[in-house]
Amino acid sequence: MMHFLLLFSRQGKLRLQKWFLPLPERERKKIVKDMTTMVLARKPRTCNFLHWKDLKIVYKRYASLYFCCALENQDNELMALETLHRYVELLDKYFGNVCELDIIFNFEKAYFILDELLMGGEIQETSKLSIVKSIEASDMLQETEQKRRSEHPSSSEIIQNTTCF
């Protein structure tokens, strides 16, 4: 299983963190720091795999973002690269030509998409189409709910401020 998945920029700023194991906050911060230092120090044409403690670290750079995940010994690293790629494709499909800014300003959407792809460190859906449909349906559910509320506002709600957060 995957232990964690991190997205960070070339300056080391964290853009997304998904943990599949319970770890104290202090340890998470340390791991993030270790990962960013190790991965950013890698020369451009080296392989995408690292060894860290007893885990295999797989990372790939897409434009200005590094996607980095940690696997156990029996997991397939080459397949992990495919998983990271699949996530990028999904983000691309959703945002249309995704860039780092999309992920910064819509981080919660990036999490929602990730939660449709992975759960408990394992892949839950192998069909891109299926995931895209689920996300669209969830978004639709959110929108119709908000529309219903704006059509019938309760006394304490102000219309324009309930449309989104």
Place this chain on the structure above:
Amino acid sequence: MPAPIRLRELIRTIRTARTQAEEREMIQKECAAIRSSFREEDNTYRCRNVAKLLYMHMLGYPAHFGQLECLKLIASQKFTDKRIGYLGAMLLLDERQDVHLLMTNCIKNDLNHSTQYVQGLSLCTLGCMGSSEMCRDLAGEVEKLLKTSNSYLRKKAALCAVHVIRKVPELMEMFLPATKNLLSEKNHGVLHTSVVLLTEMCERSPDMLSHFRKLVPQLVRILKNLIMSGYSPEHDVSGISDPFLQVRILRLLRILGKGDDDSSEAMNDILAQVATNTETSKNVGNAILYETVLTIMDIKSESGLRVLAINILGRFLLNNDKNIRYVALTSLLKTVQTDHNAVQRHRSTIVDCLKDLDVSIKRRAMELSFALVNGNNIRGMMKELLYFLDSCDPDFKADCASGIFLAAEKYAPSKRWHIDTVMRVLTTAGSYVRDDSVPNLIQLITNSVEMHAYTVQRLYKALLDDISQQPLVQVASWCIGEYGDLLVSGQCEEEEPIQVSEDEVLDVLEGLLVSNLSTPVTRAYSLTAIMKLSTRFSSVNRIKKVVSIYGSSIDVELQQRAVEYNALFKKYDHMRPALLERMPIMEKTATNGPTDIAQTNGETDSTILDTKHLPSITQPASQANDLLDLLGGNDVVPVIQTTVPTKPASAGGELLDLLGDLSLTGIPPMTAYNKNGLKIEFTFERSNPSPNIAVITIHATNSTEADMTEFVFQAAVPKTFQLQLLSPSSNVVPALNQGSVTQVIRVLNPQKQQLRMRIKLTYTHKGSPVQDLAEVNNFPPQSWQ
């Protein structure tokens, strides 16, 4: 109170901050606003505030005051609230937090919600970070959802079940009925997660494993359909149909086929098909091949298939893609023990990888190269490895040097070659060798008697060049102290003897004492060396002077030595020659067995065995002949049973004992004999400096109600082995497993043949004598390879 600012607005504002301090100020202001908003129990904007809090949390700021708010959001009826609430829970509320358990009820309700996306949210949260208590409470709900016909929920429930099993393994049984028709699903998401669930169950429970073996044909069929089916746009990745599912099935097949002949045979064809038909132009194809190779190597595949697998790895090694090369080296490292010859065929490619630019690949190649070194290729391999040592990163040098020393010790074709190799390592990577290599090298040099002159000359020349590498300097000064007379008299046979005078030698040693580059340990070595030369050189006065100077050194160690040596000159001068004479041949640690075994370097060296300094190991009158008669058989060799345990004879041996590495190699213990209540277990240790010797400890236990007295354990091995039995801990095996008798066996296996043993047990039980013979053939391969 004005409406709190929107999330995107906040993000935009924070990003305009030019300094860390400015950012912190903005964040603190916003946090204060959010806190007061929380205090007012504002339902409308809670979602917005928590979202902002999560953003600030990602930047590294504390967000714990939002934990309860997440719970309130989860409990809300609005989907928007729930979405953010569950996200917040997953980020802020792991099982270490006190309020974590409060989620349980909400999750329970949401698992039964009418909207599948809400059910999905709660399944996801539970499946990512549910604690063991939560899993226990909600396992029933998850099990229910595992049987639903809604594939969206079914796949999530399967992974949630995986998490439950990981947290609370006892609950595994509960999910067994629901797995019955999981593999008949058409939906790939459900199929994939089901395979993950089955894998998890099989990995954790041998019973489940045997239960699920019957699924092998079905899995093979699914895999076949994936490969043979035409293009499916929904699951296609670069021309391959659902590679994620293929890889997971291969992995499950690996677990099911391991150690089982029938299952392995059932999957032989499909593995061959995948191995030959998969498109390898893209990473995804190679990922599948990689998994296939791992599976072939782990199950009981036929030899043709295994060769195919190793050849695939060989092709990987030549691939342009670094990742593929890295993965190939890692896999070869795993298989080098079991399929040694097949991997040897790719040795030259592996050695080329030492020159790769990528650090990870170099490390793997180095480890693999060391695993491939044997008596035949030692000269060629060592050339490459020494070249590698010269040019590699400092991080590697220590490991590489240690590896070279070990390989040289095991396979050196001649003494001269061994010493030359050691010298080369010391001069090129001298500062990186491990501390324990110095005594090991000193011992090696001492024991190579005919090379003393050559060694000391080469070390002396190395010292003239460079005194910065401490291990080299230490070994050199020790040698000069011991063999300085050979150096000065120019006795070297192996190469042109150099002309050096006593004064020149003393100059060098004194230079070490005063140099800033020398560590205190090095200084101690050189002082002692100078002292030893007082019995080998004629310029005793000079030495006396040096020694007396250091009698007032600030370094306490040096001071003590100097004072004692001074005393030696003044009051005990008659003892000096005896005390400082040539060191005897040092034996290695007692557990390595007699020194002649340690000397097998492909050369018989009778001079060493003749030296009277050899400590004697008691060779008692063996009852060997009796054993031969009783056991019959022509291929057994009598056992040498010592009646007293061997002790290391010299202090040098004990020193090496402390520094030597006697680590457990992780060889699994085995039951050698189990009959009539007497059970004998073997546990293994590999004595490190001499890996041809396996140290086995037998543990005899007695489960009957009466003691077994006068218990004697005897063993015999085939001719190519040598065996030594040390004395047992006692000769009474207490009843009802209340204790055990232990005894140590040492087996020398220079030809690395499969270990076999015949054992004879005699004891008295309930008044009558019992005798039994048995063959022990189930030694794990690691104990004799």
